[in-house]
Structures are given as structure tokens and as C-alpha cells.
Amino acid sequence: MSTYSASKTVALAQSAEEGAALSGRPLSLAVSFPAGGTGVFASLAWVGFGISCLWWPDIGDWTRTHQLAAAAFVIAGAIFLATVAGSRLGRFNAGLQRRAPWLLVSALFLTLWEAATAKFGWLPLPFFPPPQSIIEVYTDDLPKLLDSIIASVKLQLGGYVIGATVGFLTGVSIGWSRSVGYWVHPVLRFIGPLPATAWLPIAFFTFPSSWSASTFLIALATGFPVTVLTWSGVASVSNSYYDVARTLGAKPSFLVLKVAIPAALPHVFVGLFMGLGSSFAVLVVAEMIGVKAGLGWYLQWAQGWAAYANMYAALIVMSLLCSGAITLLFRTRDRLLIWQKGVVKW
Amino acid sequence: MVAHALAEAVTYPAVGASLDVERISHAFDIDGSVLPVLDDVNFSVKPGEFIALLGPSGCGKSTLLRLVAGLEAPRSGVLREDGDPVTGPFPSRVVVFQDPTLFPWRTVWNNVALGLEAQGILKSQRQRVDAALDLVGLSQFRNAYPHQLSGGMAQRVALARALVNDPKILILDEPLGKLDSLTRITMQAEIVALWQRKGFTTLLVTHDVEEALFLANRVIVFSDRPARIKADIAVDRPYPRHRGDPRLAELRRNILGLLGLDATW
Ligand SMILES: Nc1ncnc2c1ncn2[C@@H]1O[C@H](COP(=O)(O)OP(=O)(O)OP(=O)(O)O)[C@@H](O)[C@H]1O
Ligand SMILES: [Mg+2]
Numbered sequence: 001m002s003t004y005s006a007s008k009t010v011a012l013a014q015s016a017e018e019g020a021a022l023s024g025r026p027l028s029l030a031v032s033f034p035a036g037g038t039g040v041f042a043s044l045a046w047v048g049f050g051i052s053c054l055w056w057p058d059i060g061d062w063t064r065t066h067q068l069a070a071a072a073f074v075i076a077g078a079i080f081l082a083t084v085a086g087s088r089l090g091r092f093n094a095g096l097q098r099r100a101p102w103l104l105v106s107a108l109f110l111t112l113w114e115a116a117t118a119k120f121g122w123l124p125l126p127f128f129p130p131p132q133s134i135i136e137v138y139t140d141d142l143p144k145l146l147d148s149i150i151a152s153v154k155l156q157l158g159g160y161v162i163g164a165t166v167g168f169l170t171g172v173s174i175g176w177s178r179s180v181g182y183w184v185h186p187v188l189r190f191i192g193p194l195p196a197t198a199w200l201p202i203a204f205f206t207f208p209s210s211w212s213a214s215t216f217l218i219a220l221a222t223g224f225p226v227t228v229l230t231w232s233g234v235a236s237v238s239n240s241y242y243d244v245a246r247t248l249g250a251k252p253s254f255l256v257l258k259v260a261i262p263a264a265l266p267h268v269f270v271g272l273f274m275g276l277g278s279s280f281a282v283l284v285v286a287e288m289i290g291v292k293a294g295l296g297w298y299l300q301w302a303q304g305w306a307a308y309a310n311m312y313a314a315l316i317v318m319s320l321l322c323s324g325a326i327t328l329l330f331r332t333r334d335r336l337l338i339w340q341k342g343v344v345k346w
Numbered sequence: 347m348v349a350h351a352l353a354e355a356v357t358y359p360a361v362g363a364s365l366d367v368e369r370i371s372h373a374f375d376i377d378g379s380v381l382p383v384l385d386d387v388n389f390s391v392k393p394g395e396f397i398a399l400l401g402p403s404g405c406g407k408s409t410l411l412r413l414v415a416g417l418e419a420p421r422s423g424v425l426r427e428d429g430d431p432v433t434g435p436f437p438s439r440v441v442v443f444q445d446p447t448l449f450p451w452r453t454v455w456n457n458v459a460l461g462l463e464a465q466g467i468l469k470s471q472r473q474r475v476d477a478a479l480d481l482v483g484l485s486q487f488r489n490a491y492p493h494q495l496s497g498g499m500a501q502r503v504a505l506a507r508a509l510v511n512d513p514k515i516l517i518l519d520e521p522l523g524k525l526d527s528l529t530r531i532t533m534q535a536e537i538v539a540l541w542q543r544k545g546f547t548t549l550l551v552t553h554d555v556e557e558a559l560f561l562a563n564r565v566i567v568f569s570d571r572p573a574r575i576k577a578d579i580a581v582d583r584p585y586p587r588h589r590g591d592p593r594l595a596e597l598r599r600n601i602l603g604l605l606g607l608d609a610t611w
Contacts, residue, residue, distance in 0.1 A: 238447075240443065240445065240447045241447060241449065243412075243417055243441075243443070243447075244441075244443065244447050244449075244460075244507075245460065245464060246417065246435040247415050247416075247417065247435045247437070247439070247440055247441045248437055248440065248460055248461035248464050248465075248507070248511065249435070249436065249437035249461060249464045249465040249511075250464035251464070254463075254464050258463070258464075259449070262449070262451045262452075263449075263451070265451070337451075338491075339450055339451045339452070339453075339491045339492075339493070340450075
């Protein structure tokens with residue numbers, strides 16, 4: 001009997017993976033510097049960005065140029081201090097080291113953006129606003145933006161949770177019961193493939209409020225992929241699992257809850273992921289057309305006023321929210337499906 | 347009867363049950379045509395006996411085991427456990443399948459606990475899971491997932507998952523078929539030791555004549571599909587047996603002859 005323990009093997013495999021991720025990091029500039037060389041460069045790049053804000057005069061009328069420069073210097077200082085403090089910061093330092101090339105490149109990008117818009121006008125105004133005007137949106141239009149974020153999150157969350165729950169339950173019932181399948185399958189085939197946005201005009205006058213209509217549409221967009229993938233997951237569970245459980249005394253409820261559903265979970269998460277994507281699309285369209293709130297509506301409103309900086313600001317927030325939602329979903333999956341090997345890291 | 351048997355399984359160490367296979371015939375429908383698989387198979391097993399089933403590949407051995415387990419009903423004939431007809435699966439008859447079929451989403455411990463959990467008695471019987479894992483020497487791997495195990499270890503977990511239920515009849519479908527010869531020999535000895543200690547009735551399907559002779563009280567040889575009993579041979583040697591035993595070699599020659607392999611001898 002070998003003496004190594006399974007948990008040790010797992011830990012080893014994990015640290016090996018981390019090591020691989022570290023050594024494979026892009027743009028290893030730390031050749032001539034013993035440690036944190038890239039960090040120093042990143043810090044310098046941020047200083048450069050700050051200087052670029054102050055050196056040339058703005059070609060337009062923006063109020064946040066000095067604050068932006070100050071923020072750039074603060075960031076540069078923070079990166080520098082963290083780099084100097086080095087290994088005393090432990091895991092934080094490791095994270096910084098890994099991200100240093102990215103910090104460097106983003107400073108360069110911001111500098112270029114600043115020069116191309118606010119300083120030399122290489123890109124036409126007002127379609128390409130400079131960074132300081134987006135900062136201006138975040139500081140001056142904060143209440144409205146926050147309201148929009150809250151409205152969007154509420155709508156999305158409500159519709160998604162309803163759609164995912166209904167889809168999951170429907171999928172399990174179709175996969176499990178022949179008679180449910182007989183009745184639900186044709187309906188699913190008929191209605192499911194229709195893009196949820198096609199229902200918009202009907203939904204907005206049949207539902208009591210545009211909010212409930214949008215919730216319904218988001219739930220629909222989420223529910224279809226979740227149903228189909230849950231169903232296919234349950235249907236593809238190998239019969240031998242059921243045989244094993246039955247010979248060990250399992251009742252039908254055990255077979256559903258402890259065999260069919262766990263075996264189908266990887267499929268369910270693919271469905272949840274697809275549903276998230278299509279529900280984002282519905283959310284934005286529904287907000288633009290019907291609901292007079294939320295980030296989609298904010299975008300629409302900004303366009304109406306030719307407030308391009310507001311549009312970019314809202315887009316950035318939106319992308320952070322969507323990406324955050326997907327990260328959350330993947331985290332949940334990694335936690336629940338820890339038994340799977342080789343899952344995609346988001 | 348069910349409640350009674352369950353209570354018994356919980357409180358006493360299992361003692362083997364008798365098994366009567368009475369004139370069993372079975373067939374499958376494949377594309378509209380009927381494929382006969384078992385033809386009037388008739389034998390009975392005394393409590394605590396160790397029976398090995400031998401036969402050509404595809405003759406219907408696994409099918410017979412599925413019928414004994416109660417996973418399918420035979421087209422004709424009756425199966426009796428301790429005189430009561432078999433009507434469905436029940437944890438007093440536990441199968442170790444040809445593949446280990448561990449649940450990949452459960453740790454080793456939770457896989458072994460499956461039977462007790464399904465019967466709703468896990469809470470009070472957790473130590474039985476630990477004991478079964480000890481028995482197959484995998485206590486260290488209790489928190490590992492199946493994909494972290496070797497093939498032999500997975501097969502041992504499957505064995506523990508069966509044994510934890512204290513079965514009266516243990517049904518083994520080529521449990522050692524995929525193991526290397528070294529692990530095989532060790533596990534054969536382990537199975538004999540377990541069987542002698544616990545006293546359950548055992549049905550073992552194997553392709554390996556030597557394995558059958560090393561383990562079983564009786565070897566039943568089947569014909570080609572549809573399976574019919576060709577011979578029922580008592581192996582009258584005490585345990586522990588020795589592989590070089592001349593009596594076993596003689597029986598081996600007989601059985602290989604029955605399976606149509608005398609040319610090799
Ligand atoms: N569910 C099924 N449906 C149709 N035919 C089946 C089914 N299960 C088994 N059979 C057929 O029954 C025959 C016997 O199968 P079985 O699995 O019992 O063979 P076996 O003796 O266990 O073979 P092996 O030693 O190779 O495992 C095979 O010809 C197989 O094709
Ligand atoms: Mg077989």
C-alpha cells in the first residue's frame with residue numbers, strides 16, 4: 001500500500017498548476033531586475049500617463065483633468081510601494097507580479113487615449129471622449145447611474161432566477177417522466193427557438209406593467225437553454241448508475257435527487273451559462289424599448305442627448321456587471337463540480 | 347417482509363441466503379427478432395456457498411446475474427432467495443458490476459455510503475462505511491474522487507460499496523477482469539478471506555478457469571448462447587488452496603475441454 005495521501009496529491013497538483021500559470025505569464029520584462037522589475041516599469045508608465053494629462057493643454061473644456069493626473073500618480077505610487085515591499089505582502093505581491101505587465105500596458109493605452117482625444121484631437125470629438133470626461137460622468141452623474149445599475153440588476157436577477165428555476169424543473173421532469181415529455185416537448189420545440197425579443201411587442205401590451213413583461217422575457221430567454229440542457233443531461237445519464245443505485249435499495253426519489261440531478265449538473269451549468277448570455281441581450285433591449293430605467297435605458301437616453309461620454313461610462317459598467325455575473329456563475333460551478341477534471345477556467 | 351429483511355440487514359451480520367434458480371429462460375428483442383439468451387437454466391445454491399459461473403463470451407452470464415439481482419424479470423421461471431420469489435432489486439442481493447461504475451461526483455467515502463444512504467440508515471451507521479473502507483484498504487483515500495483512483499482501487503471501492511450492506515448474496519460480475527495479474531491474485535485471496543469471514547452466498551462470473559477453481563465450491567459451465575448448463579462441477583478441495591494443486595489442474599483440463607479448448611492441452 002503506498003503511503004501518500006490523496007489530499008496531498010491534490011494540493012501538489014494545484015500548486016503545480018499555479019506555478020505553471022506564473023512561469024507562463026506574458027511579457028516577462030523582469031530580465032535585468034532581480035524581482036518586481038515589471039512592477040517598476042508599470043509604476044513609471046502610470047507616472048507617464050499622469051504627466052501626459054498635465055503637460056499639454058486640453059483642447060476642450062474638461063473639469064477632471066487634474067484629478068485624473070493625481071489619480072494616476074497615486075496608482076503609480078501604490079504600485080511602486082507594493083513592488084518595493086515585495087514578498088512582505090505575500091499573496092498580494094504574487095497577484096501584483098502576475099498583473100504587472102497588464103498594469104503597464106493599460107497605462108500606455110490610457111496615455112495614448114489621452115493624447116489622441118484631449119490633447120491633439122486625432123480622434124473626432126465628441127464621438128471619442130477622453131478619459132477625464134468619463135471620470136466626470138462617474139462623479140457628476142453618479143446618482144442616476146447608480147439608480148440605473150440597481151434597476152438593471154433587479155430586473156436581470158428576478159428574471160434569471162425565475163427562468164433558471166422553471167427551466168431546471170421542467171428539464172428534470174421531461175428527462176425523467178415520459179408523460180411530461182409527451183406534453184411539454186412539442187410546446188418546447190414550438191416556442192423555445194423563437195428569440196425572446198420577438199415577444200417584445202406582444203408582451204408589453206399583454207402584461208400589466210413593462211417591468212413584469214421584461215421579467216417574463218428574461219425568464220423565457222434563460223429558461224429555454226436551461227430546460228434543454230438539463231433535459232439532455234438527465235436523459236444522458238448512464239443506466240448503469242441507476243442499476244447500481246437500485247440494487248443498493250434506492251427509491252425513485254433517490255434516483256432523481258441523488259443520481260439523475262448530480263449526473264446532469266455539468267450540462268445544467270452549460271445551460272445556465274447560455275441562458276445568462278441570451279438574457280443579457282433581452283435585458284438591454286427591453287430596457288431600451290419598454291422599461292424606463294436601467295442601463296439599457298441610460299444608454300438610449302445618453303444617445304438621445306449625444307452624451308457620448310455617458311454612453312462609454314455605461315458600457316464599461318455594463319461589461320463589468322456581465323463579466324461579474326459570469327464569474328460568479330463559474331465560481332459556483334467550480335465549487336459544485338469539483339469532482340470534474342479539466343474544466344475551463346474563466 | 348421487506349421491513350423484516352431490512353431490520354435483519356441492519357442488526358445482524360449477514361449470513362448467506364439460499365438461492366434457487368428454477369427453470370429460468372430469458373430472451374431479448376433486437377430489431378423485431380427474438381434473441382434467446384438463457385435456456386431453461388436450473389440450479390440451486392446452498393446458503394454460504396461460493397459458485398463460479400463460466401461460459402463463452404456473450405452467452406448470457408451477466409444477464410443471469412441481472413435477473414438474480416432483480417433488475418429484470420425473466421421471461422419464464424422463478425428465482426427464489428431463501429424460498430421467497432425475487433420480484434425486484436433489494437439490498438440483500440448486491441451486485442459488483444463488470445465496470446466499477448463509481449459515481450464520479452461522490453468521494454470514495456460517499457460512494458461506499460451509497461447503499462446505507464439510499465436505505466435511509468446512514469446517520470446511525472456511519473462506522474460501517476469506515477469499516478468497509480478499512481476492509482479493502484482504502485481508508486486513506488476516503489476523500490478522493492473516483493478520477494483520482496487507479497483501476498484496481500476503483501474496483502476495490504466498488505467491492506466495499508457492496509460489502510457495506512452486509513449482503514446475503516454477493517453477486518460478482520468479472521470484478522477482477524480488468525486488473526493486472528498481480529493485483530488479481532491479491533484480490534482473489536482477499537475475496538476468499540472475506541467470504542469465509544462473513545459467510546455470504548457468492549455468485550461469481552469469470553472468464554478465468556483458474557480463478558474459478560481457486561475460489562469456488564462449485565463451478566457451473568454454460569454452453570454458447572442461449573446459455574444452458576453444460577456441467578456442474580464440485581471443487582472438493584479445502585481452503586486455502588494452492589495454485590499448483592494437481593487436483594485443480596485436472597479439473598481445469600476437464601473444464602477447458604467442456605469450453606471446447608482441449609486442443610491447447
Ligand atoms: N439489454 C439488452 N438488450 C438486448 N440484448 C442484450 C441486452 N443485454 C444483453 N443482450 C444480449 O444478450 C447476450 C448475452 O449478454 P451478456 O451480457 O449476458 O453476456 P455475458 O455472458 O455476460 O458476456 P461477457 O462474458 O462477454 O460479459 C448478448 O448477445 C447480448 O447482445
Ligand atoms: Mg458479462
